[in-house]
Amino acid sequence: MPQYFSRLLAGPSSDERLQETDFWHDRELSLFSCPNDDAGQALTAIVFKISRNPKDLLTHLRRIYFCYDRRLSEQLYAALLDLVIVLDGKGNSISRRMIQASQSQLHGQQYQDLLKTKGPEPVGNRYSLFSKGMLGRRELVRSIQQTETQHDYLALANDFIEYSQLEQAMDVLETGINFHHDRPDLQMALLELYKSTKNRERFQINRQRFSDSGIVLDGEWLELANYFEGQAS
Known part of the structure; x- marks a missing residue:
């Protein structure tokens, strides 16, 4: 198992790692009837959930872990960037922890761009949902404030x-x-x-x-x- 949790969370035991793997697994993926080994369909299902509800933080975190676990570096960068955009300057400790835990699978410039707090928004790629060219930051934040669930x-x-x-x-x-x-x-x-x-x-x-x-x-x-x-x- 990748040592993701050792970077993100505080020293879980082997039993806890098994529980955490289940925690990061999205049980709703079964609704899409995609086999466990079909990473493309599973990731599409996760991305679809985020597009419907951009402030579903748990699904954002599961998307990040999914991409990290399968070493999908470009999709991982897009997942992290989308989380940063959705948080819109809030929850920096969460996004920073996720970015740092994912560092081994990011290019150096990607890692630095994701961590910066000033200057222009990092450039997205074809996997990004909310980077410029898809939705502007203000429009995105206004939209998710109107449609978010509160739980x-x-x-x-x-x-x-x-x-x-x-x-x-x-x-x-x-x-x-x-x-x-x-x-x-x-x-x-x-x-x-x-x-x-x-x-x-x-x-x-x-x-x-x-x-x-x-x-x-x-x-x-x-x-x-x-x-x-x-x-x-």
């Missing part, structure tokens, strides 16, 4: 929690709150993770960041702040 972030975070990947779960929830200012379920799930991991520093950083962004924070944020102050005294 993806919490479902993806719960998947990461199930496999004890708590840092990744916090990444997802923090990104979700950026997109969905009015979803208390995302805030509550994130606060529970901050408290259970005793991650006072991350809590303080993001509390300030959300406030500076104009996001209205539930009263539980103040309660957790007082909790951490009591723990420090």
Whole structure:
């Protein structure tokens, strides 16, 4: 098995790797009646799901892993680029982790282009869904804000929690709150993770960041702040 999870996730055991492989497998591919060894049809099915719902983050991650696992380097670059475009500057920790885990199968310039945070958008290839020439960034973001489903972030975070990947779960929830200012379920799930991991520093950083962004924070944020102050005294 490729050492993808050792780069992306924190030291899984052999049993956990088997579970994680199942996690990255998209069970809905069976609806397309494509055999397991037909990589082209399976990838087409994944890409089709993303084209219908660009903010389905779990399918984005499965697309990236699928391309990495089968050493489809150009398709992998396109999958990573599409994730970066969809996140639109948010969730940088998620996209950066995926890019770094995929470095061995990217050309040097591709890797650098994907990681850069300033300048023009990286050039896509024929496998890219959302790079320039297909949809402009503003048009894409406006479209996905109108059509997105709201359960993806919490479902993806719960998947990461199930496999004890708590840092990744916090990444997802923090990104979700950026997109969905009015979803208390995302805030509550994130606060529970901050408290259970005793991650006072991350809590303080993001509390300030959300406030500076104009996001209205539930009263539980103040309660957790007082909790951490009591723990420090």
